[in-house]
Amino acid sequence: MRLKIIVTLSVLAGAILAWNLYRIFLQVPDEASQGAIFRIIYFHVPAAITSFTGFYIGMFAGVGYLLRRDLRFDSIAASINEVSLAFATITICTGSIWGRIIWGIWWTWDARLTSYFVCLLIYFGYFMLRRAIDDPTTRARLSAVLSIFACVDIVLVWKSIEWFRTQHPGPVLEIRGGGGMAPGMESPLWWNFLAFLMLAAALILIRTRQEGMRREIDALRRYANAF
């Protein structure tokens, strides 16, 4: 049953992405000032929203573990956070390439890229913490608390870096992508977002199952070593 869901989601996601790719390349006209590179927004923004959504749902999964003490919640939380981390990496890489074209530099400490980088660092720390703890219940407990701190902190990080950059404008102005797009150009964005969500869901389901296998292995090992 589960396998069928995963396969359906992946195929649907793939189909939407392929169809959207066609639309993006052929149907959407070039943006006036940026040229062809503008189309990267169709990957950059959906990846960003997917990863942020994932991090916050991961936090709620962690809270779910703390309330229920069921390790399955922890598996879900770890899987969601890992997939979101992958999408966050995509966001930063595509954002950096976009910046390279528009402003000529590979990296600029503007508000969005910096906040995203901080988010990335916090979740690298999350996975480092998970790897350092052997006991599953302690690992679940501590990573849940860390993800709560992380998600509360990310709001503050975002706002403070934004205000910092307003006071100290960098060499370039912010990417104002998304606000004020012509209506015809916006819909591929939302379709891509839907496709990314489905892809993320499929990957999360696979990862959760892998975490379950990992737990089964640990339990069998303990059982084997008990005799």
Added chain:
Amino acid sequence: MKFLRRTLAIAAKDLRSEIRGKEAVNASVSFALVILLLFSFAFDLEPAVIREIAGGLLWLIFAFAGTLILNRSFARELVNDCLDALLASPLSGAQLFLGKCIANYVLIVIVECISLPVFVIFYNVVPQRLALLFVVMLLGTWGITVIGTMFSAMTVNLRLRELMLPTLIYPMLIPALIGAIELSRVLITGAPLAESLFWFRVLVAFNVVFTILALALVEIVLVG
């Protein structure tokens, strides 16, 4: 009342043992002085530019030196199973945490009070509004202390504790550090304070939010 008394008992215990041993404060102050020296090689600039970046340098020094003290905070209880004894006592996790926070806070402020005059002398930067700078130091240090003590509790039983604590807390501390750095910069260079009042609010919000969050979650972290 009992809450406060127990919290202060823990704080007094930590401070007393630190005053007798003076290990952490010595190491922290030495580290701060070494960083000051290294910065003098890294940033060999004219006085006007040094004034601009002084706020940033100062808070980097405070954050790095403070981590040494924060690391020891829960780690020192591992010897002889003291942590288990503390957790088994009638103390709640919040009282233990708050007591350690207060002790760490006092120690870090001591380190800062020693580093700041040295900084002023080395870099020839005289802050215009010293009293306000001190207020900013107190506010910013509480943010560092709360997050640092919380994560010290989280990483206490890990092998790579000393490595993980800085990696975990510095990204989290960014709002507090930016706020403290901006306010310090404004106070040191003598720029008008009015437009930077936002950062006071950020610091206070950071402190309040994370103190409440830490007090709520520390029991889960320490006990389970």
Added chain:
Amino acid sequence: MSPQNFNFMFYGFTVAWLIIIVYVISIAWRENKLRQELDRVKRMVEENEQANTRRQ
């Protein structure tokens, strides 16, 4: 489509797809490793059980 930025747009898309593909491959590799380990541990448990029943 203006040729001006076409190359970099291509790079951008490639990077995005590359990251997704690398991640999916890493998941598949992990799945493989986990399955092997699971089979190995299950076999170990069975052998232990047989040894125990034989001893009894």
